[in-house]
Amino acid sequence: DGGITQSPKYLFRKEGQNVTLSCEQNLNHDAMYWYRQDPGQGLRLIYYSQIVNDFQKGDIAEGYSVSREKKESFPLTVTSAQKNPTAFYLCASSNTMNTEAFFGQGTRLTVV
Amino acid sequence: GIQVEQSPPDLILQEGANSTLRCNFSDSVNNLQWFHQNPWGQLINLFYIPSGTKQNGRLSATTVATERYSLLYISSSQTTDSGVYFCAVEPGGGADGLTFGKGTHLIIQP
Numbered sequence: 001d002g003g004i005t006q007s008p009k010y011l012f013r014k015e016g017q018n019v020t021l022s023c024e025q026n027l028n029h030d031a032m033y034w035y036r037q038d039p040g041q042g043l044r045l046i047y048y049s050q051i052v053n054d055f056q057k058g059d060i061a062e063g064y065s066v067s068r069e070k071k072e073s074f075p076l077t078v079t080s081a082q083k084n085p086t087a088f089y090l091c092a093s094s095n096t097m098n099t100e101a102f103f104g105q106g107t108r109l110t111v112v
Numbered sequence: 113g114i115q116v117e118q119s120p121p122d123l124i125l126q127e128g129a130n131s132t133l134r135c136n137f138s139d140s141v142n143n144l145q146w147f148h149q150n151p152w153g154q155l156i157n158l159f160y161i162p163s164g165t166k167q168n169g170r171l172s173a174t175t176v177a178t179e180r181y182s183l184l185y186i187s188s189s190q191t192t193d194s195g196v197y198f199c200a201v202e203p204g205g206g207a208d209g210l211t212f213g214k215g216t217h218l219i220i221q222p
Binding site (some may be wrong): 020030031032035037041042043044045048050056058059088090092094095096098099100101102103105106108 | 113117142143145147152153154155157160184198200202206207208209210212213214215
């Protein structure tokens with residue numbers, strides 16, 4: 001069935017390591033997004049991509065990187081430059097005209 | 113950037129009660145969505161409603177774009193309605209991402 005798949009659900013990282021979160025969608029959406037959620041807070045936009053091979057910084061892009069080599073995939077790398085990476089990460093996708101966004105189930109990242 | 117304010121921040125009700133959640137935004141929007149976040153963190157789409165009124169069962173929503181607010185109504189609340197309700201907006205004309213409010217934490221007591 002159609003949807004957005006994020007993996008893994010839980011991820012533990014040692015300080016100083018890079019880690020990559022996966023996001024795959026089969027909704028044939030052009031646009032994809034990454035958000036971060038901290039406890040008791042709303043979501044904040046990290047990066048977004050409206051088309052393959054192009055992406056834009058969101059409000060909190062520092063310490064993160066992305067790629068968009070395929071329409072279906074938008075992986076997020078949390079680099080060692082991200083000072084406070086422990087958070088809940090959500091991926092979303094939408095069309096570019098009707099921009100109703102749909103979300104994956106999220107990845108909980110913990111730095112140990 | 114655009115500001116989104118949700119009220120109230122917390123709401124505790126008895127089962128069967130009705131509630132109204134409010135979302136104010138500071139600029140014109142191309143997209144407005146209401147979500148319910150379940151205990152596992154999943155965001156459930158409730159309404160895509162940049163303007164007008166929609167209903168889905170016990171839930172309904174109204175957005176008055178000219179006055180920059182939206183309302184989510186929940187009637188005959190059930191314990192399964194508990195959770196956090198988010199309003200999110202997207203200004204502009206393209207897929208530039210949503211700006212979220214801080215949410216309303218709703219607790220329905222049996």
